[in-house]
Protein backbone atom coordinates (compact mmCIF):
# COMPACT_ATOMS: atom_id res chain seq x y z
CA UNK A 1 0.00 0.00 0.00
CA UNK A 2 2.89 2.31 0.77
CA UNK A 3 4.03 2.26 -2.85
CA UNK A 4 0.54 2.84 -4.11
CA UNK A 5 0.26 5.91 -1.93
CA UNK A 6 3.51 7.26 -3.26
CA UNK A 7 2.37 6.90 -6.87
CA UNK A 8 -0.90 8.49 -5.90
CA UNK A 9 0.97 11.31 -4.18
CA UNK A 10 3.03 12.07 -7.28
CA UNK A 11 -0.08 11.90 -9.44
CA UNK A 12 -1.86 14.43 -7.26
CA UNK A 13 1.24 16.62 -7.08
CA UNK A 14 1.72 16.73 -10.84
CA UNK A 15 -1.95 17.27 -11.57
CA UNK A 16 -2.38 20.00 -8.97
CA UNK A 17 0.72 21.79 -10.24
CA UNK A 18 -0.66 21.66 -13.78
CA UNK A 19 -4.02 22.95 -12.58
CA UNK A 20 -2.68 25.84 -10.51
CA UNK A 21 0.60 27.09 -11.97
CA UNK A 22 -0.30 27.96 -15.56
CA UNK A 23 -3.30 30.16 -14.67
CA UNK A 24 -1.09 31.90 -12.12
CA UNK A 25 1.47 32.62 -14.82
CA UNK A 26 -1.26 34.04 -16.98
CA UNK A 27 -2.57 36.32 -14.27
CA UNK A 28 0.89 37.54 -13.43
CA UNK A 29 1.33 38.58 -17.04
CA UNK A 30 3.64 35.78 -18.19
CA UNK A 31 1.56 34.48 -21.03
CA UNK A 32 4.57 32.71 -22.46
CA UNK A 33 4.55 30.11 -19.71
CA UNK A 34 0.86 29.57 -20.21
CA UNK A 35 1.59 28.74 -23.83
CA UNK A 36 4.29 26.35 -22.77
CA UNK A 37 1.91 24.65 -20.34
CA UNK A 38 -0.80 24.31 -22.98
CA UNK A 39 1.55 22.58 -25.38
CA UNK A 40 2.80 20.42 -22.53
CA UNK A 41 -0.68 19.28 -21.50
CA UNK A 42 -1.76 18.54 -25.06
CA UNK A 43 1.36 16.48 -25.73
CA UNK A 44 0.79 14.77 -22.39
CA UNK A 45 -2.58 13.54 -23.68
CA UNK A 46 -0.82 12.08 -26.71
CA UNK A 47 1.83 10.50 -24.48
CA UNK A 48 -0.87 9.01 -22.24
CA UNK A 49 -2.51 7.52 -25.32
CA UNK A 50 0.76 6.12 -26.63
CA UNK A 51 1.48 4.59 -23.25
CA UNK A 52 -1.64 2.44 -23.43
CA UNK A 53 -0.06 0.39 -26.20
CA UNK A 54 3.62 1.03 -25.41
CA UNK A 55 3.67 0.67 -21.63
CA UNK A 56 0.76 -1.66 -21.07
CA UNK A 57 0.68 -3.48 -24.37
CA UNK A 58 4.41 -3.74 -25.01
CA UNK A 59 3.84 -2.48 -28.56
CA UNK A 60 6.61 -0.10 -29.53
CA UNK A 61 4.72 2.07 -31.97
CA UNK A 62 6.97 4.56 -33.75
CA UNK A 63 4.30 6.30 -35.75
CA UNK A 64 2.11 7.90 -33.16
CA UNK A 65 2.60 11.45 -34.44
CA UNK A 66 0.53 10.48 -37.48
CA UNK A 67 -2.59 10.39 -35.34
CA UNK A 68 -1.82 13.81 -33.90
CA UNK A 69 -1.40 15.13 -37.42
CA UNK A 70 -4.62 13.56 -38.62
CA UNK A 71 -6.45 15.12 -35.69
CA UNK A 72 -4.94 18.53 -36.34
CA UNK A 73 -5.83 18.45 -40.03
CA UNK A 74 -9.33 17.28 -39.06
CA UNK A 75 -9.67 20.62 -37.27
CA UNK A 76 -7.84 22.68 -39.90
CA UNK A 77 -9.32 21.41 -43.16
CA UNK A 78 -13.02 21.93 -42.29
CA UNK A 79 -12.17 25.37 -40.95
CA UNK A 80 -10.20 26.18 -44.12
CA UNK A 81 -13.13 25.29 -46.35
CA UNK A 82 -15.58 27.15 -44.13
CA UNK A 83 -13.44 30.22 -44.69
CA UNK A 84 -12.46 29.83 -48.35
CA UNK A 85 -15.26 27.69 -49.72
CA UNK A 86 -15.26 24.25 -51.35
CA UNK A 87 -15.71 20.75 -49.92
CA UNK A 88 -19.14 21.64 -48.55
CA UNK A 89 -19.59 18.24 -46.92
CA UNK A 90 -17.07 19.00 -44.21
CA UNK A 91 -16.73 22.80 -44.34
CA UNK A 92 -17.55 23.96 -40.84
CA UNK A 93 -16.20 25.68 -37.74
CA UNK A 94 -18.24 23.33 -35.57
CA UNK A 95 -15.78 21.92 -33.06
CA UNK A 96 -17.90 18.92 -32.12
CA UNK A 97 -18.00 17.89 -35.76
CA UNK A 98 -14.24 18.38 -36.03
CA UNK A 99 -13.63 16.32 -32.90
CA UNK A 100 -15.78 13.51 -34.25
CA UNK A 101 -13.83 13.73 -37.51
CA UNK A 102 -10.46 13.78 -35.72
CA UNK A 103 -11.31 10.82 -33.52
CA UNK A 104 -13.04 8.93 -36.32
CA UNK A 105 -10.27 9.33 -38.91
CA UNK A 106 -7.56 8.51 -36.39
CA UNK A 107 -9.41 5.42 -35.22
CA UNK A 108 -9.89 4.31 -38.82
CA UNK A 109 -6.23 4.89 -39.67
CA UNK A 110 -5.28 2.95 -36.53
CA UNK A 111 -7.61 0.13 -37.50
CA UNK A 112 -6.23 -0.23 -41.00
CA UNK A 113 -2.54 0.26 -40.20
CA UNK A 114 -2.79 -1.68 -36.93
CA UNK A 115 -4.44 -4.63 -38.66
CA UNK A 116 -1.32 -4.91 -40.81
CA UNK A 117 1.38 -3.82 -38.37
CA UNK A 118 0.19 -6.13 -35.57
CA UNK A 119 0.91 -9.13 -37.75
CA UNK A 120 4.58 -8.38 -37.22
CA UNK A 121 6.70 -8.43 -34.09
CA UNK A 122 9.62 -6.67 -32.46
CA UNK A 123 11.81 -4.56 -34.71
CA UNK A 124 9.51 -5.17 -37.68
CA UNK A 125 6.60 -3.70 -35.77
CA UNK A 126 8.64 -0.61 -34.94
CA UNK A 127 9.65 -0.22 -38.56
CA UNK A 128 6.23 -0.76 -40.06
CA UNK A 129 4.51 1.67 -37.67
CA UNK A 130 7.18 4.20 -38.55
CA UNK A 131 6.56 3.56 -42.24
CA UNK A 132 2.83 4.12 -41.81
CA UNK A 133 3.59 7.32 -39.94
CA UNK A 134 5.79 8.53 -42.78
CA UNK A 135 3.10 7.57 -45.25
CA UNK A 136 0.70 9.97 -43.55
CA UNK A 137 3.49 12.57 -43.48
CA UNK A 138 4.05 12.38 -47.23
CA UNK A 139 0.32 12.33 -47.85
CA UNK A 140 -0.10 15.76 -46.25
CA UNK A 141 3.14 16.97 -47.77
CA UNK A 142 1.67 16.28 -51.22
CA UNK A 143 -1.63 18.04 -50.52
CA UNK A 144 -0.84 21.39 -52.13
CA UNK A 145 -4.31 22.71 -51.54
CA UNK A 146 -3.62 22.65 -47.78
CA UNK A 147 -0.21 24.24 -48.15
CA UNK A 148 1.82 21.09 -48.62
CA UNK A 149 5.24 21.62 -47.13
CA UNK A 150 4.37 25.19 -46.06
CA UNK A 151 1.53 24.07 -43.84
CA UNK A 152 -1.89 25.47 -43.24
CA UNK A 153 -2.86 28.40 -41.08
CA UNK A 154 -6.11 28.00 -39.18
CA UNK A 155 -7.80 31.39 -39.42
CA UNK A 156 -10.79 30.49 -37.31
CA UNK A 157 -10.53 28.19 -34.31
CA UNK A 158 -13.10 25.49 -33.65
CA UNK A 159 -16.36 26.64 -32.14
CA UNK A 160 -17.44 24.67 -29.13
CA UNK A 161 -20.58 25.24 -27.07
CA UNK A 162 -19.73 27.38 -24.06
CA UNK A 163 -15.96 27.34 -24.67
CA UNK A 164 -14.10 30.10 -26.48
CA UNK A 165 -10.87 28.57 -27.75
CA UNK A 166 -9.49 32.03 -28.59
CA UNK A 167 -9.23 32.59 -24.86
CA UNK A 168 -5.93 31.04 -23.71
CA UNK A 169 -7.31 30.15 -20.30
CA UNK A 170 -10.36 28.41 -21.78
CA UNK A 171 -8.19 26.48 -24.20
CA UNK A 172 -5.88 25.48 -21.38
CA UNK A 173 -8.70 24.36 -19.13
CA UNK A 174 -10.21 22.29 -21.94
CA UNK A 175 -6.83 20.63 -22.52
CA UNK A 176 -6.35 20.04 -18.81
CA UNK A 177 -9.78 18.51 -18.29
CA UNK A 178 -9.22 16.39 -21.40
CA UNK A 179 -5.98 15.14 -19.93
CA UNK A 180 -7.67 14.17 -16.68
CA UNK A 181 -10.41 12.38 -18.59
CA UNK A 182 -7.84 10.58 -20.74
CA UNK A 183 -6.00 9.44 -17.60
CA UNK A 184 -9.22 8.20 -15.99
CA UNK A 185 -10.20 6.32 -19.14
CA UNK A 186 -6.80 4.72 -19.28
CA UNK A 187 -6.88 3.83 -15.61
CA UNK A 188 -10.19 2.05 -16.09
CA UNK A 189 -9.06 0.24 -19.23
CA UNK A 190 -5.77 -0.89 -17.77
CA UNK A 191 -7.40 -2.44 -14.71
CA UNK A 192 -10.32 -3.97 -16.57
CA UNK A 193 -10.49 -7.51 -17.88
CA UNK A 194 -9.43 -6.13 -21.25
CA UNK A 195 -6.44 -4.44 -19.64
CA UNK A 196 -5.39 -7.64 -17.90
CA UNK A 197 -5.37 -9.48 -21.23
CA UNK A 198 -3.41 -6.64 -22.84
CA UNK A 199 -0.79 -6.73 -20.09
CA UNK A 200 -0.70 -10.50 -20.08
CA UNK A 201 0.02 -10.44 -23.81
CA UNK A 202 2.85 -8.00 -23.18
CA UNK A 203 4.40 -10.25 -20.54
CA UNK A 204 3.90 -13.60 -22.25
CA UNK A 205 2.01 -13.80 -25.55
CA UNK A 206 2.48 -17.56 -25.87
CA UNK A 207 0.83 -18.14 -22.52
CA UNK A 208 -2.12 -15.91 -23.36
CA UNK A 209 -2.73 -17.72 -26.64
CA UNK A 210 -2.57 -21.03 -24.83
CA UNK A 211 -5.26 -19.78 -22.46
CA UNK A 212 -7.52 -19.06 -25.41
CA UNK A 213 -7.06 -15.34 -26.01
CA UNK A 214 -6.90 -14.05 -29.55
CA UNK A 215 -4.28 -11.50 -28.58
CA UNK A 216 -4.19 -10.01 -32.06
CA UNK A 217 -7.73 -8.71 -31.63
CA UNK A 218 -7.10 -7.36 -28.14
CA UNK A 219 -4.04 -5.52 -29.33
CA UNK A 220 -5.84 -4.14 -32.33
CA UNK A 221 -8.61 -2.72 -30.15
CA UNK A 222 -6.02 -1.13 -27.86
CA UNK A 223 -4.25 0.31 -30.89
CA UNK A 224 -7.47 1.86 -32.15
CA UNK A 225 -8.33 3.36 -28.75
CA UNK A 226 -4.82 4.75 -28.50
CA UNK A 227 -4.91 6.22 -32.00
CA UNK A 228 -8.31 7.82 -31.44
CA UNK A 229 -7.10 9.44 -28.24
CA UNK A 230 -4.02 10.82 -29.98
CA UNK A 231 -6.25 12.14 -32.76
CA UNK A 232 -8.18 14.10 -30.17
CA UNK A 233 -4.91 15.53 -28.86
CA UNK A 234 -4.16 16.56 -32.44
CA UNK A 235 -7.45 18.44 -32.63
CA UNK A 236 -6.40 20.40 -29.55
CA UNK A 237 -2.89 20.98 -30.85
CA UNK A 238 -4.19 22.38 -34.13
CA UNK A 239 -6.41 24.80 -32.24
CA UNK A 240 -3.54 25.78 -30.02
CA UNK A 241 -0.91 26.48 -32.66
CA UNK A 242 -3.44 27.61 -35.32
CA UNK A 243 -0.81 26.45 -37.75
CA UNK A 244 -0.51 22.87 -38.91
CA UNK A 245 2.03 21.32 -41.19
CA UNK A 246 3.32 17.89 -42.17
CA UNK A 247 6.12 18.51 -39.69
CA UNK A 248 3.69 17.55 -36.93
CA UNK A 249 3.61 14.02 -38.34
CA UNK A 250 7.32 13.58 -38.78
CA UNK A 251 8.89 10.48 -37.26
CA UNK A 252 11.02 12.63 -34.96
CA UNK A 253 7.78 13.79 -33.33
CA UNK A 254 6.82 10.16 -32.77
CA UNK A 255 10.24 9.64 -31.25
CA UNK A 256 9.70 12.54 -28.87
CA UNK A 257 6.43 11.04 -27.69
CA UNK A 258 8.15 7.73 -27.05
CA UNK A 259 10.84 9.53 -25.09
CA UNK A 260 8.23 11.23 -22.93
CA UNK A 261 6.62 7.91 -22.10
CA UNK A 262 9.85 6.12 -21.33
CA UNK A 263 11.31 9.07 -19.48
CA UNK A 264 8.30 9.39 -17.20
CA UNK A 265 7.84 5.69 -16.76
CA UNK A 266 5.95 3.33 -19.03
CA UNK A 267 3.21 1.19 -17.51
CA UNK A 268 2.13 3.89 -15.08
CA UNK A 269 -0.78 6.27 -15.49
CA UNK A 270 0.95 9.52 -14.50
CA UNK A 271 4.36 8.61 -15.94
CA UNK A 272 3.75 10.00 -19.44
CA UNK A 273 2.44 13.26 -17.95
CA UNK A 274 5.53 13.59 -15.83
CA UNK A 275 7.68 12.66 -18.82
CA UNK A 276 6.00 15.23 -21.06
CA UNK A 277 6.44 17.90 -18.36
CA UNK A 278 10.12 17.23 -17.84
CA UNK A 279 10.70 16.93 -21.58
CA UNK A 280 9.04 20.23 -22.46
CA UNK A 281 10.57 22.15 -19.56
CA UNK A 282 14.07 20.85 -20.16
CA UNK A 283 13.81 21.55 -23.86
CA UNK A 284 12.80 25.11 -23.02
CA UNK A 285 15.48 25.71 -20.41
CA UNK A 286 18.34 24.17 -22.35
CA UNK A 287 17.44 25.88 -25.60
CA UNK A 288 17.56 29.25 -23.84
CA UNK A 289 21.16 28.62 -22.74
CA UNK A 290 22.70 27.31 -25.93
CA UNK A 291 21.74 26.69 -29.51
CA UNK A 292 23.55 23.38 -29.18
CA UNK A 293 20.99 22.18 -26.65
CA UNK A 294 19.95 19.09 -28.51
CA UNK A 295 23.13 17.18 -27.79
CA UNK A 296 23.16 17.48 -23.98
CA UNK A 297 19.39 17.02 -24.00
CA UNK A 298 19.61 13.81 -25.98
CA UNK A 299 22.42 12.49 -23.82
CA UNK A 300 20.47 13.26 -20.66
CA UNK A 301 17.42 11.45 -21.94
CA UNK A 302 19.42 8.43 -22.97
CA UNK A 303 21.03 8.46 -19.53
CA UNK A 304 17.68 8.40 -17.78
CA UNK A 305 16.34 5.68 -20.00
CA UNK A 306 19.42 3.51 -19.54
CA UNK A 307 20.11 4.02 -15.87
CA UNK A 308 16.76 4.50 -14.21
CA UNK A 309 14.65 1.45 -14.76
CA UNK A 310 11.00 2.35 -15.05
CA UNK A 311 11.75 5.99 -15.82
CA UNK A 312 11.17 8.81 -13.35
CA UNK A 313 8.20 7.02 -11.80
CA UNK A 314 10.36 3.97 -11.23
CA UNK A 315 12.85 6.23 -9.50
CA UNK A 316 10.25 7.82 -7.24
CA UNK A 317 8.49 4.60 -6.44
CA UNK A 318 11.73 3.23 -5.10
CA UNK A 319 12.88 -0.33 -5.23
CA UNK A 320 10.65 -3.30 -5.88
CA UNK A 321 7.41 -3.55 -7.70
CA UNK B 322 -14.73 -45.54 -23.51
CA UNK B 323 -14.52 -43.16 -26.42
CA UNK B 324 -11.56 -41.25 -27.73
CA UNK B 325 -11.50 -37.54 -26.91
CA UNK B 326 -8.34 -36.99 -28.95
CA UNK B 327 -7.23 -38.74 -32.08
CA UNK B 328 -4.25 -38.19 -34.28
CA UNK B 329 -3.63 -40.04 -37.49
CA UNK B 330 -0.37 -40.22 -39.40
CA UNK B 331 0.95 -37.02 -37.87
CA UNK B 332 4.31 -35.92 -39.29
CA UNK B 333 6.58 -33.00 -38.50
CA UNK B 334 10.19 -32.41 -39.35
CA UNK B 335 12.62 -29.59 -38.73
CA UNK B 336 15.04 -29.44 -41.63
CA UNK B 337 16.51 -32.93 -41.68
CA UNK B 338 15.23 -33.95 -38.23
CA UNK B 339 12.00 -35.94 -38.19
CA UNK B 340 10.52 -34.99 -34.82
CA UNK B 341 7.12 -36.58 -35.35
CA UNK B 342 7.06 -39.64 -37.55
CA UNK B 343 3.66 -40.96 -38.56
CA UNK B 344 2.15 -40.72 -35.09
CA UNK B 345 -1.32 -42.16 -34.64
CA UNK B 346 -2.46 -41.76 -31.09
CA UNK B 347 -5.75 -42.24 -29.35
CA UNK B 348 -6.46 -40.68 -25.98
CA UNK B 349 -9.61 -41.84 -24.29
CA UNK B 350 -11.89 -39.55 -22.35
CA UNK B 351 -11.04 -39.59 -18.69
CA UNK B 352 -7.80 -41.54 -18.93
CA UNK B 353 -4.36 -40.51 -17.85
CA UNK B 354 -2.22 -41.30 -20.82
CA UNK B 355 1.51 -40.99 -20.39
CA UNK B 356 4.06 -40.49 -23.12
CA UNK B 357 7.58 -41.55 -22.37
CA UNK B 358 10.67 -41.49 -24.48
CA UNK B 359 14.31 -40.46 -24.40
CA UNK B 360 15.51 -36.86 -24.76
CA UNK B 361 14.82 -35.46 -28.19
CA UNK B 362 12.25 -38.15 -28.99
CA UNK B 363 9.74 -35.52 -30.07
CA UNK B 364 7.47 -35.40 -27.03
CA UNK B 365 7.29 -31.63 -26.74
CA UNK B 366 6.93 -31.30 -30.49
CA UNK B 367 3.94 -33.61 -30.36
CA UNK B 368 2.30 -31.60 -27.57
CA UNK B 369 2.91 -28.38 -29.46
CA UNK B 370 1.08 -29.76 -32.46
CA UNK B 371 -1.83 -30.83 -30.28
CA UNK B 372 -2.06 -27.43 -28.58
CA UNK B 373 -1.72 -25.58 -31.87
CA UNK B 374 1.62 -23.91 -31.23
CA UNK B 375 3.06 -25.87 -34.18
CA UNK B 376 1.45 -26.99 -37.42
CA UNK B 377 2.04 -30.59 -38.47
CA UNK B 378 3.48 -31.14 -41.96
CA UNK B 379 0.82 -33.75 -42.59
CA UNK B 380 -1.72 -35.82 -40.75
CA UNK B 381 -4.95 -35.09 -38.92
CA UNK B 382 -5.80 -34.14 -35.34
CA UNK B 383 -9.31 -34.65 -34.08
CA UNK B 384 -10.65 -33.43 -30.76
CA UNK B 385 -14.12 -34.47 -29.58
CA UNK B 386 -14.79 -35.70 -33.09
CA UNK B 387 -13.89 -32.38 -34.73
CA UNK B 388 -10.96 -31.90 -37.10
CA UNK B 389 -8.78 -29.25 -35.44
CA UNK B 390 -5.63 -29.73 -37.51
CA UNK B 391 -5.65 -26.18 -38.82
CA UNK B 392 -7.32 -24.46 -35.86
CA UNK B 393 -5.19 -21.74 -34.23
CA UNK B 394 -4.06 -22.31 -30.66
CA UNK B 395 -6.47 -19.88 -29.04
CA UNK B 396 -9.45 -21.61 -30.65
CA UNK B 397 -8.28 -25.01 -29.46
CA UNK B 398 -8.05 -23.62 -25.95
CA UNK B 399 -11.65 -22.53 -26.22
CA UNK B 400 -12.62 -26.04 -27.31
CA UNK B 401 -11.10 -27.39 -24.11
CA UNK B 402 -7.42 -28.13 -24.62
CA UNK B 403 -4.78 -26.67 -22.37
CA UNK B 404 -1.10 -27.33 -21.95
CA UNK B 405 1.59 -26.74 -19.41
CA UNK B 406 5.10 -25.92 -20.50
CA UNK B 407 8.26 -27.92 -19.95
CA UNK B 408 10.06 -24.60 -19.63
CA UNK B 409 7.96 -22.47 -17.31
CA UNK B 410 5.89 -19.95 -19.23
CA UNK B 411 4.17 -17.41 -16.99
CA UNK B 412 3.51 -13.70 -16.96
CA UNK B 413 6.39 -12.80 -14.68
CA UNK B 414 5.39 -9.16 -14.18
CA UNK B 415 2.02 -10.07 -12.71
CA UNK B 416 1.05 -11.49 -9.35
CA UNK B 417 0.51 -15.21 -8.90
CA UNK B 418 -3.23 -14.71 -8.51
CA UNK B 419 -3.43 -12.48 -11.62
CA UNK B 420 -1.80 -15.23 -13.66
CA UNK B 421 -4.30 -17.84 -12.58
CA UNK B 422 -7.26 -15.45 -12.75
CA UNK B 423 -6.42 -14.84 -16.42
CA UNK B 424 -6.95 -18.55 -17.00
CA UNK B 425 -10.36 -18.41 -15.33
CA UNK B 426 -11.25 -15.24 -17.22
CA UNK B 427 -10.43 -16.93 -20.53
CA UNK B 428 -13.29 -19.40 -20.17
CA UNK B 429 -15.67 -16.77 -18.80
CA UNK B 430 -16.66 -15.42 -22.21
CA UNK B 431 -14.85 -12.70 -24.11
CA UNK B 432 -12.78 -10.10 -22.30
CA UNK B 433 -13.70 -7.00 -24.27
CA UNK B 434 -14.87 -5.46 -21.02
CA UNK B 435 -13.27 -2.15 -20.31
CA UNK B 436 -14.65 -0.63 -17.15
CA UNK B 437 -15.13 -2.92 -14.19
CA UNK B 438 -11.83 -3.59 -12.37
CA UNK B 439 -10.82 -7.18 -13.09
CA UNK B 440 -9.39 -7.66 -9.62
CA UNK B 441 -12.76 -6.89 -8.06
CA UNK B 442 -14.63 -9.63 -9.88
CA UNK B 443 -15.33 -12.15 -7.17
CA UNK B 444 -16.00 -15.31 -9.12
CA UNK B 445 -12.77 -14.94 -11.12
CA UNK B 446 -10.69 -14.39 -8.01
CA UNK B 447 -12.41 -17.16 -6.04
CA UNK B 448 -11.99 -19.75 -8.76
CA UNK B 449 -8.33 -18.76 -9.15
CA UNK B 450 -7.77 -19.00 -5.39
CA UNK B 451 -9.29 -22.46 -5.41
CA UNK B 452 -6.88 -23.67 -8.08
CA UNK B 453 -3.98 -22.18 -6.15
CA UNK B 454 -5.16 -23.91 -2.99
CA UNK B 455 -5.20 -27.23 -4.84
CA UNK B 456 -1.48 -26.96 -5.54
CA UNK B 457 -0.72 -25.40 -2.16
CA UNK B 458 0.13 -21.94 -3.43
CA UNK B 459 -2.77 -19.96 -1.97
CA UNK B 460 -0.52 -18.28 0.58
CA UNK B 461 1.55 -16.87 -2.28
CA UNK B 462 -1.38 -15.46 -4.23
CA UNK B 463 -0.42 -11.81 -3.96
CA UNK B 464 3.30 -12.31 -4.51
CA UNK B 465 4.92 -11.19 -7.75
CA UNK B 466 5.36 -14.25 -9.95
CA UNK B 467 8.99 -13.38 -10.58
CA UNK B 468 9.69 -13.73 -6.85
CA UNK B 469 8.66 -17.39 -6.69
CA UNK B 470 11.02 -20.37 -6.68
CA UNK B 471 11.39 -22.76 -9.58
CA UNK B 472 9.30 -25.38 -7.80
CA UNK B 473 6.54 -22.88 -7.15
CA UNK B 474 6.56 -21.89 -10.81
CA UNK B 475 6.01 -25.52 -11.71
CA UNK B 476 3.06 -25.61 -9.33
CA UNK B 477 1.67 -22.46 -10.93
CA UNK B 478 1.77 -24.18 -14.32
CA UNK B 479 -0.49 -26.87 -12.88
CA UNK B 480 -2.78 -24.38 -11.16
CA UNK B 481 -3.25 -22.52 -14.44
CA UNK B 482 -3.98 -25.70 -16.39
CA UNK B 483 -6.49 -26.59 -13.70
CA UNK B 484 -8.10 -23.14 -13.64
CA UNK B 485 -8.53 -23.10 -17.41
CA UNK B 486 -11.17 -25.78 -16.88
CA UNK B 487 -9.94 -27.66 -19.93
CA UNK B 488 -11.21 -31.18 -20.56
CA UNK B 489 -7.86 -32.23 -21.93
CA UNK B 490 -4.69 -31.25 -20.10
CA UNK B 491 -1.40 -31.68 -21.91
CA UNK B 492 1.28 -31.68 -19.22
CA UNK B 493 4.86 -31.42 -20.45
CA UNK B 494 7.18 -32.76 -17.75
CA UNK B 495 5.42 -31.08 -14.82
CA UNK B 496 7.87 -32.63 -12.38
CA UNK B 497 11.01 -31.42 -14.10
CA UNK B 498 13.23 -29.72 -11.57
CA UNK B 499 11.09 -30.58 -8.55
CA UNK B 500 12.56 -32.10 -5.43
CA UNK B 501 11.46 -35.61 -4.38
CA UNK B 502 9.00 -34.29 -1.83
CA UNK B 503 7.41 -31.80 -4.23
CA UNK B 504 7.24 -34.54 -6.85
CA UNK B 505 5.37 -36.82 -4.50
CA UNK B 506 2.88 -34.10 -3.65
CA UNK B 507 2.26 -33.48 -7.34
CA UNK B 508 1.83 -37.19 -8.06
CA UNK B 509 -0.80 -37.52 -5.36
CA UNK B 510 -2.51 -34.42 -6.62
CA UNK B 511 -2.61 -35.71 -10.20
CA UNK B 512 -4.08 -38.91 -8.83
CA UNK B 513 -7.01 -36.98 -7.43
CA UNK B 514 -7.62 -35.51 -10.89
CA UNK B 515 -7.90 -38.94 -12.49
CA UNK B 516 -11.32 -39.56 -13.94
CA UNK B 517 -12.27 -35.87 -13.81
CA UNK B 518 -9.93 -34.65 -16.51
CA UNK B 519 -8.28 -36.31 -19.44
CA UNK B 520 -4.56 -35.93 -19.04
CA UNK B 521 -1.78 -36.49 -21.52
CA UNK B 522 1.31 -36.60 -19.35
CA UNK B 523 4.89 -36.40 -20.53
CA UNK B 524 7.26 -37.40 -17.82
CA UNK B 525 10.78 -38.72 -17.38
CA UNK B 526 10.20 -39.86 -13.81
CA UNK B 527 9.33 -43.53 -14.35
CA UNK B 528 8.07 -44.09 -10.82
CA UNK B 529 5.56 -41.30 -11.32
CA UNK B 530 4.52 -42.56 -14.74
CA UNK B 531 3.95 -46.12 -13.63
CA UNK B 532 2.09 -44.95 -10.54
CA UNK B 533 -0.25 -42.67 -12.47
CA UNK B 534 -0.84 -43.84 -15.99
CA UNK B 535 -3.79 -45.85 -17.26
CA UNK B 536 -1.96 -46.29 -20.52
CA UNK B 537 1.49 -45.44 -21.75
CA UNK B 538 2.80 -44.71 -25.22
CA UNK B 539 6.49 -44.94 -25.93
CA UNK B 540 7.98 -42.46 -28.37
CA UNK B 541 11.41 -43.04 -29.88
CA UNK B 542 12.85 -40.95 -32.69
CA UNK B 543 9.44 -39.48 -33.34
CA UNK B 544 7.71 -42.86 -33.66
CA UNK B 545 5.33 -44.54 -31.26
CA UNK B 546 6.85 -47.97 -30.80
CA UNK B 547 4.32 -49.27 -28.27
CA UNK B 548 1.12 -48.35 -26.48
CA UNK B 549 -0.37 -50.27 -23.60
CA UNK B 550 -1.07 -50.56 -19.89
CA UNK B 551 1.85 -50.04 -17.52
CA UNK B 552 2.12 -53.80 -17.14
CA UNK B 553 2.25 -54.38 -20.89
CA UNK B 554 4.82 -51.65 -21.40
CA UNK B 555 7.01 -52.95 -18.63
CA UNK B 556 7.11 -56.35 -20.27
CA UNK B 557 7.40 -55.20 -23.86
CA UNK B 558 10.68 -56.40 -25.30
CA UNK B 559 11.05 -53.57 -27.84
CA UNK B 560 10.52 -51.00 -25.15
CA UNK B 561 12.95 -52.62 -22.78
CA UNK B 562 15.47 -52.68 -25.54
CA UNK B 563 14.92 -49.21 -26.93
CA UNK B 564 14.15 -47.24 -23.88
CA UNK B 565 14.04 -48.74 -20.45
CA UNK B 566 17.74 -49.24 -20.71
CA UNK B 567 18.04 -53.03 -20.64
CA UNK B 568 20.48 -54.46 -23.10
Ligand SMILES: Nc1ncnc2c1ncn2[C@@H]1O[C@H](COP(=O)(O)OP(=O)(O)OP(=O)(O)O)[C@@H](O)[C@H]1O
Nearest residue numbers: 335338340358359360361362363364365366367407
Ligand atom coordinates in the same frame (compact mmCIF):
# COMPACT_ATOMS: atom_id res chain seq x y z
N1 LIG C 1 11.87 -25.45 -33.28
C1 LIG C 1 12.72 -26.43 -33.61
N2 LIG C 1 13.58 -26.26 -34.64
C2 LIG C 1 14.42 -27.25 -34.99
N3 LIG C 1 14.48 -28.44 -34.39
C3 LIG C 1 13.66 -28.67 -33.35
C4 LIG C 1 12.73 -27.67 -32.91
N4 LIG C 1 12.04 -28.18 -31.87
C5 LIG C 1 12.51 -29.43 -31.68
N5 LIG C 1 13.47 -29.73 -32.56
C6 LIG C 1 14.16 -31.02 -32.67
O1 LIG C 1 13.18 -32.03 -32.73
C7 LIG C 1 13.55 -33.13 -31.95
C8 LIG C 1 12.47 -33.39 -30.89
O2 LIG C 1 12.50 -32.35 -29.92
P1 LIG C 1 11.51 -32.30 -28.71
O3 LIG C 1 11.78 -31.08 -27.97
O4 LIG C 1 10.13 -32.50 -29.18
O5 LIG C 1 11.95 -33.56 -27.86
P2 LIG C 1 11.49 -34.03 -26.42
O6 LIG C 1 11.08 -35.43 -26.55
O7 LIG C 1 10.50 -33.10 -25.86
O8 LIG C 1 12.86 -33.94 -25.61
P3 LIG C 1 13.12 -33.63 -24.07
O9 LIG C 1 12.90 -34.90 -23.32
O10 LIG C 1 14.55 -33.24 -24.03
O11 LIG C 1 12.20 -32.55 -23.66
C9 LIG C 1 14.90 -32.83 -31.35
O12 LIG C 1 15.87 -33.41 -32.19
C10 LIG C 1 14.99 -31.33 -31.43
O13 LIG C 1 16.32 -30.92 -31.58
Ligand SMILES: [Mg+2]
Nearest residue numbers: 364365366407
Ligand atom coordinates in the same frame (compact mmCIF):
# COMPACT_ATOMS: atom_id res chain seq x y z
MG1 LIG D 1 10.42 -31.85 -24.24
